[in-house]
Amino acid sequence: MAVRESSRYLARSVPRAFVPCSRTQAFLGRRNASDEAPSRRLSDQLDELETASSLNATVPEDLVKSFDPVARSKGRKTQLPRSRYQFRSPKYDRGPLHPHQPPPPSDPSSRLFVPGPFSLPRAQQTYNSTVASDILTLCYVHTPPGFKAPPKAPRLREWDESSPYHKNRPLRGPRGGDVLRLLRKPIKFNNIPEIERITIHSYVKGAAQENSGWLHVAGMAVQAISNVRVETFKSKASVATWSIAPGRDTVAVKAEMYGETMYHFLGKLIDVVLPRIKDWPGVKGSSGDSSGNITFGLEPEQVALFPEIEVNYDMYPPKMIPGCHITLHTTGKSDKDARLLLSAMGVPFYGKIVH
Numbered sequence: 001m002a003v004r005e006s007s008r009y010l011a012r013s014v015p016r017a018f019v020p021c022s023r024t025q026a027f028l029g030r031r032n033a034s035d036e037a038p039s040r041r042l043s044d045q046l047d048e049l050e051t052a053s054s055l056n057a058t059v060p061e062d063l064v065k066s067f068d069p070v071a072r073s074k075g076r077k078t079q080l081p082r083s084r085y086q087f088r089s090p091k092y093d094r095g096p097l098h099p100h101q102p103p104p105p106s107d108p109s110s111r112l113f114v115p116g117p118f119s120l121p122r123a124q125q126t127y128n129s130t131v132a133s134d135i136l137t138l139c140y141v142h143t144p145p146g147f148k149a150p151p152k153a154p155r156l157r158e159w160d161e162s163s164p165y166h167k168n169r170p171l172r173g174p175r176g177g178d179v180l181r182l183l184r185k186p187i188k189f190n191n192i193p194e195i196e197r198i199t200i201h202s203y204v205k206g207a208a209q210e211n212s213g214w215l216h217v218a219g220m221a222v223q224a225i226s227n228v229r230v231e232t233f234k235s236k237a238s239v240a241t242w243s244i245a246p247g248r249d250t251v252a253v254k255a256e257m258y259g260e261t262m263y264h265f266l267g268k269l270i271d272v273v274l275p276r277i278k279d280w281p282g283v284k285g286s287s288g289d290s291s292g293n294i295t296f297g298l299e300p301e302q303v304a305l306f307p308e309i310e311v312n313y314d315m316y317p318p319k320m321i322p323g324c325h326i327t328l329h330t331t332g333k334s335d336k337d338a339r340l341l342l343s344a345m346g347v348p349f350y351g352k353i354v355h
Contacts (some may be wrong), residue, residue, distance in 0.1 A: 089109055135193065184333045195345075200222050217316055220323065223311075273302070292330045300322060
């Protein structure tokens with residue numbers, strides 16, 4: 001007993017490197033395949049693998065003939081759970097790393113799937129069938145293989161190192177006072193300009209000068225012609241002549257249209273309203289924000305030409321029918337592309353065309 005106690009005390013007091021170990025100490029404490037006994041050859045290790053494979057197994061012929069899943073399902077007295085017959089997407093999206101991912105909304109099995117559209121608006125059909133291919137034909141620039149475009153002059157002037165004040169200065173604009181416009185990529189099949197959304201905005205100064213009835217009538221009129229719930233906005237600037245203070249009065253309404261609603265409004269505007277405006281030359285050719293968005297305005301008597309207001313004209317007080325600004329937002333990168341698209345859709349332009 002005393003010998004055993006002394007050996008335990010000796011094992012604790014002697015450093016760990018000198019304590020006898022049951023297994024071979026490998027380099028850095030790791031046990032690698034090369035540290036094993038060299039007497040174990042590769043042929044001995046291969047003998048441990050299976051010699052027979054399940055791919056070579058043969059199934060009895062009577063078992064193959066007896067397998068009939070249709071008869072098995074017909075003989076079942078109760079139906080299996082619904083999950084065995086159809087896929088049901090997860091109720092919640094638990095993140096991109098979760099093993100169960102919901103399908104995209106375009107998949108019929110998705111909970112967000114909406115069937116349709118079964119018929120496109122007339123303006124959208126015209127764009128898909130005629131306008132898009134015509135714009136691609138007019139604007140397409142063919143570059144044969146091996147073609148190298150000539151180098152263009154730099155858009156921005158560089159600073160020469162003639163003065164120490166020129167160092168780290170920003171690049172200067174082009175000479176001649178020309179406006180530095182956005183670079184435009186060539187139009188190809190994947191970036192043909194199209195209408196992205198339409199915004200109707202109406203500024204109602206009578207809502208601040210008299211009462212809120214003006215704002216209610218303007219909101220009802222804009223909502224009727226756009227089929228979209230309107231938003232109201234407070235004034236951001238002070239207009240002393242109209243007694244408007246910033247942030248105090250709600251003086252504007254806005255409606256934004258997308259998709260099918262947008263094309264229905266565009267077709268109604270081009271085919272019904274604009275042709276009935278007397279002595280109206282069209283949209284000014286210089287309109288635009290240099291980024292492919294065109295804006296024009298309609299007077300109150302022109303807004304009254306919309307069918308939704310005309311059929312219920314007695315419901316709106318004539319003096320309270322608002323005017324509005326209509327902005328056509330397109331995916332074109334320049335006003336030239338936007339005018340080309342809207343002209344093809346039927347919007348008339350007049351005056352000097354500014355590129």
